[in-house]
Amino acid sequence: MGRLEGKNCIVTxxxxxxxxxxxxxxxxxxxxxxxxxxxxxxxxxxxxKLKSIxxxxxxxxxxxxxxxxxxxxxxxxxxxxxxxxxxxxxxNAGIMxxxxxxxxxxxxxxxxxxxxxxxxxxxxxxxxxxxSFRKHGKKKASVINTASVVxxxxxxxxxxxxxxxxxxxxxMTRELAMVHAREGFRFNALCPxxxxxxxxxxxxxxxxxxxxxxxxxxxxxxxxxxxEQAQAVLFLASDESSFVNGTDFVVDGGMTRCYVTPx
Ligand code: NAD
Numbered sequence: 001m002g003r004l005e006g007k008n009c010i011v012t013x014x015x016x017x018x019x020x021x022x023x024x025x026x027x028x029x030x031x032x033x034x035x036x037x038x039x040x041x042x043x044x045x046x047x048x049k050l051k052s053i054x055x056x057x058x059x060x061x062x063x064x065x066x067x068x069x070x071x072x073x074x075x076x077x078x079x080x081x082x083x084x085x086x087x088x089x090x091x092n093a094g095i096m097x098x099x100x101x102x103x104x105x106x107x108x109x110x111x112x113x114x115x116x117x118x119x120x121x122x123x124x125x126x127x128x129x130x131x132s133f134r135k136h137g138k139k140k141a142s143v144i145n146t147a148s149v150v151x152x153x154x155x156x157x158x159x160x161x162x163x164x165x166x167x168x169x170x171x172m173t174r175e176l177a178m179v180h181a182r183e184g185f186r187f188n189a190l191c192p193x194x195x196x197x198x199x200x201x202x203x204x205x206x207x208x209x210x211x212x213x214x215x216x217x218x219x220x221x222x223x224x225x226x227x228e229q230a231q232a233v234l235f236l237a238s239d240e241s242s243f244v245n246g247t248d249f250v251v252d253g254g255m256t257r258c259y260v261t262p263x
Contacts, residue, residue: 002030013093067121085136118165177246193252
């Protein structure tokens with residue numbers, strides 16, 4: 001028996017990074033998985049990769065979704081009605097815009113775009129998941145929302161809109177966990193540290209100084225890997241974490257516990 005045998009799971013931002021690694025683990029553990037992303041071609045490439053890695057995967061499907069549009073999110077969740085409803089949703093899609101900066105230089109349209117995807121997208125995903133859980137009479141279900149360590153510690157390399165959005169994800173997830181606890185619906189927030197995924201690495205590019213400015217804060221001396229986040233998501237999705245609710249689940253190699261790193 002896989003750790004997610006028979007569970008119907010949705011992953012947003014599934015085309016790459018943490019999302020795709022999570023889909024691979026979910027499928028390996030016996031889940032039926034709906035991969036969702038704003039990019040259709042990237043989603044199809046992700047599905048092919050997943051099928052080649054997990055040839056005996058159960059049900060797999062894709063759904064192009066912009067998480068900032070409620071109608072899209074509703075259609076994504078209702079896509080699983082014919083599967084028996086959602087058991088697990090990983091609200092993972094997020095952006096960190098190149099023009100996001102400090103209080104003075106962040107353009108308002110970048111602020112609004114970031115909140116629309118990173119915050120409203122998580123709200124819509126949580127809302128329609130709750131409606132699905134109730135419609136299908138689920139007595140236990142798990143929602144995992146991707147926040148970030150920047151919701152916990154301040155950074156002197158600001159992306160103010162992004163940081164504010166991830167703080168909102170933490171606060172929202174905590175409250176959802178309290179409101180729905182008696183229904184058996186768990187909500188936890190994942191807090192990844194900076195990772196080796198395109199979201200950050202494309203932005204850092206070849207700038208060694210910019211890279212070092214971040215790497216020095218890791219006791220381990222390295223960025224995290226997407227798979228290390230996916231392993232945590234698998235735990236939070238599965239019934240193994242049945243008494244874990246409302247947490248800021250930090251997967252950061254010790255970064256947020258650190259004063260001075262080893263030489
Ligand atoms: P990624 O860029 O590899 O993946 C993000 C995915 O989200 C992409 O496939 C993208 O197409 C999709 N997406 C973007 N806008 C969307 C929208 N409106 N609707 C649906 N999908 C959309 O990045 P990742 O590193 O795997 O990031 C996943 C999550 O982890 C994000 O929420 C990110 O903020 C968070 N995070 C990342 C890091 C890091 O260093 N990479 C650190 C902390 C938190």
